[in-house]
Amino acid sequence: DQVIPDALHVIDTQCPFCSVQCKMQVIEKKDITNGRPVYSVVPKPNLASEGRLCIKGMKAYQHVLTGERLLHPMVKRNGQFERISWAEAYELIVNKFGALRQTYGNHTVGLYGGGSLTNESAYVLGKFARVALQTKYIDYNGRFCMSAAASAGVKVFGIDRGLTNPLSDIELADCILLAGTNIAECQPTLMPYFTRAKEKGAVIIAIDPRETGTTRIADIHLRVRPGMDATLANGILKVLLEEGLVDEQFVERRTTGFAELKAHLDELDMGEIAQLTGVSAELIRKAALSYGKANTGMVFTARGVEQQTDGHMAVRNFLNLVLLTGKIGKPGCGYGAVTGQGNGQGGREHGQKADQLPGYRLIENPEDRAYIANVWGIDPSELPGKGVSAYEMMEKVHEQEIRALFVMGSNPLVSNPNANFVEEGLKKLDFLVVADFLISETAQLADLLLPVTAYLENAGTLTNLEGRVLLREQGRPAPGETKHDWQVLCELAEKLGRGQFFSFGDVEAVFNELRLASRGGTADYYGITYDRLRQDEGVYWPCPEVAHPGVKRLFDASFPLPAGKALFTTVENHLPKEQVSAEFPLYLTTGRVLTHYLTGVQTRKSPSLAAREVESFMEIHPKTAKKYCIEDATLVKLTSKRGDIYVRSRFSDAIREDTVFVPMHWGDTQNVNKLTNDALDPTCKMPGFKVCAVGVSPLVTE
Numbered sequence: 001d002q003v004i005p006d007a008l009h010v011i012d013t014q015c016p017f018c019s020v021q022c023k024m025q026v027i028e029k030k031d032i033t034n035g036r037p038v039y040s041v042v043p044k045p046n047l048a049s050e051g052r053l054c055i056k057g058m059k060a061y062q063h064v065l066t067g068e069r070l071l072h073p074m075v076k077r078n079g080q081f082e083r084i085s086w087a088e089a090y091e092l093i094v095n096k097f098g099a100l101r102q103t104y105g106n107h108t109v110g111l112y113g114g115g116s117l118t119n120e121s122a123y124v125l126g127k128f129a130r131v132a133l134q135t136k137y138i139d140y141n142g143r144f145c146m147s148a149a150a151s152a153g154v155k156v157f158g159i160d161r162g163l164t165n166p167l168s169d170i171e172l173a174d175c176i177l178l179a180g181t182n183i184a185e186c187q188p189t190l191m192p193y194f195t196r197a198k199e200k201g202a203v204i205i206a207i208d209p210r211e212t213g214t215t216r217i218a219d220i221h222l223r224v225r226p227g228m229d230a231t232l233a234n235g236i237l238k239v240l241l242e243e244g245l246v247d248e249q250f251v252e253r254r255t256t257g258f259a260e261l262k263a264h265l266d267e268l269d270m271g272e273i274a275q276l277t278g279v280s281a282e283l284i285r286k287a288a289l290s291y292g293k294a295n296t297g298m299v300f301t302a303r304g305v306e307q308q309t310d311g312h313m314a315v316r317n318f319l320n321l322v323l324l325t326g327k328i329g330k331p332g333c334g335y336g337a338v339t340g341q342g343n344g345q346g347g348r349e350h351g352q353k354a355d356q357l358p359g360y361r362l363i364e365n366p367e368d369r370a371y372i373a374n375v376w377g378i379d380p381s382e383l384p385g386k387g388v389s390a391y392e393m394m395e396k397v398h399e400q401e402i403r404a405l406f407v408m409g410s411n412p413l414v415s416n417p418n419a420n421f422v423e424e425g426l427k428k429l430d431f432l433v434v435a436d437f438l439i440s441e442t443a444q445l446a447d448l449l450l451p452v453t454a455y456l457e458n459a460g461t462l463t464n465l466e467g468r469v470l471l472r473e474q475g476r477p478a479p480g481e482t483k484h485d486w487q488v489l490c491e492l493a494e495k496l497g498r499g500q501f502f503s504f505g506d507v508e509a510v511f512n513e514l515r516l517a518s519r520g521g522t523a524d525y526y527g528i529t530y531d532r533l534r535q536d537e538g539v540y541w542p543c544p545e546v547a548h549p550g551v552k553r554l555f556d557a558s559f560p561l562p563a564g565k566a567l568f569t570t571v572e573n574h575l576p577k578e579q580v581s582a583e584f585p586l587y588l589t590t591g592r593v594l595t596h597y598l599t600g601v602q603t604r605k606s607p608s609l610a611a612r613e614v615e616s617f618m619e620i621h622p623k624t625a626k627k628y629c630i631e632d633a634t635l636v637k638l639t640s641k642r643g644d645i646y647v648r649s650r651f652s653d654a655i656r657e658d659t660v661f662v663p664m665h666w667g668d669t670q671n672v673n674k675l676t677n678d679a680l681d682p683t684c685k686m687p688g689f690k691v692c693a694v695g696v697s698p699l700v701t702e
């Protein structure tokens, strides 16, 4: 730590945005000309980011200090928000929820959380749903982020942890396969891990319909047709098998299901795979030989593979690659799901998901229910059952099975697919409460707004993409009348007559109960304490005892599945659920840009970040644009079966001619999710964000 002259205040914190959770210092000084505070940011060395910060982290103080913060509880009267006290806000919630629960039952209230909440707030939110409101309806926006990789990891390996290895293993890999991940824009500080591997001779293979900052470092770029990733993986697997690039000893000792996979792959035709995926058989072969012949190798997937209506099976097919070649459980060998949200990993471990209790325990498993009920001091019969996924909750809202919704740290109006349908549903609600620190598009529809603290103003733990738990201390006092998320829930539980279950004195007390609730579960935090986190640079889970070092590299000896064996999967070639047609002749794919995060609520409030991308856009190949009479940098109308949006064209030959790309960070008429497909993956309930059919036309104005 350095002494910074003239600094009024130095805040040790970490970036609130992506899953790397880069450590940094925010420095407040006084401007000598006008005496006002000015801010600067310096990165702090740490094991994950190695002392780097990307532009999002450098400017992440701006949205916290904006004059547009929500600082007081506000109620909507005659279409306008009016300031009220916390006591009035709580009374309103108790009365509204009470009346609705009395008429329609407990499940009339739904809760919708977020993957950027701290572990402690996510834990209390899950407990609040089950204990204070006794509703089964709780889910969160991580359903759109990690559910495919999570469900695939559990099925194939027996555990869902983003990376099976520490980040430091990346440069030990001789071949790296990056499937549907744009690390250069989404987790920029990770890029040097990959460039260092390349400098040491690693072959990098990228799978993406677009050329991006990530694919540009690749030796082999497979420009796959959107939605065809699982089929492409079949092609790679088939080459590995035909060329004998199989680790037979590993397959024999540590896996099951190989015979079925082999029989299935033998039947597939490479010509058909090439035609379906839009990638030549030669290029598929080149990629397969590079990965198969490498002594060490890692496979990464992200939303490009996962946000599909077959996302679960698509990820499992990429995990087949890892198992077939025995490239797991050793230095430089493993798999990583590159989490997007800041606490995408921890956010899914502590009970925000419809089907899960803390520690990845299952809400339908009697033993798991009994364990958690005991920790919470209730009878297992009081615990509600399994609810539904995030988008299915929007359907329940539409059907008015859910009549009151409590949203915390999320913007479902912009992040759900088929946003017009979602908006109709939200407008039908009898009572919508939003707890946030900025007024999102969803908050604008709310009946009641609850002001909460932002990352610089609260403390708690977050778990990065490696499964490493990090402590973020409070850096500034809570502004205005804001309260911490977990604190709001505990106070509200008290007003609802369930305060005895939520008597946490501080955030560390929440964490200590979370540790107990996770004990013996898959994501075991029991051995992790605030004291340890203050001394170490984070601790990996599972960590069952305080003296335990935590597990950096998983699966070195066995998998937590029957007989300790991982499971191969047979995945059929198939097309995406929505196909192009004469009316909708182009594929639409969505994603992120460097300077924005999720639905843009925070980054659009940061002048420096917003200035880099002030509005949404449609990336289109110039040849395709010509076909549809579209000029560069002009407004266009994009239409799907579900709605229209209006964005500016951006010519690029970095995209396939049959595909257009629109980022996901804007709402209203630029909300790309007005177009996206709300069909869900049957296993993990991930919507098909990454491919739908659209038409495009110039916007003609009088």
Ligand code: SF4
Pocket: 015, 016, 017, 018, 019, 020, 021, 022, 049, 052, 053, 054, 055, 056, 057, 058, 186, 187, 188, 189, 190
């Ligand atoms: Fe680090 Fe991610 Fe924040 Fe960039 S957005 S500074 S990579 S945590």
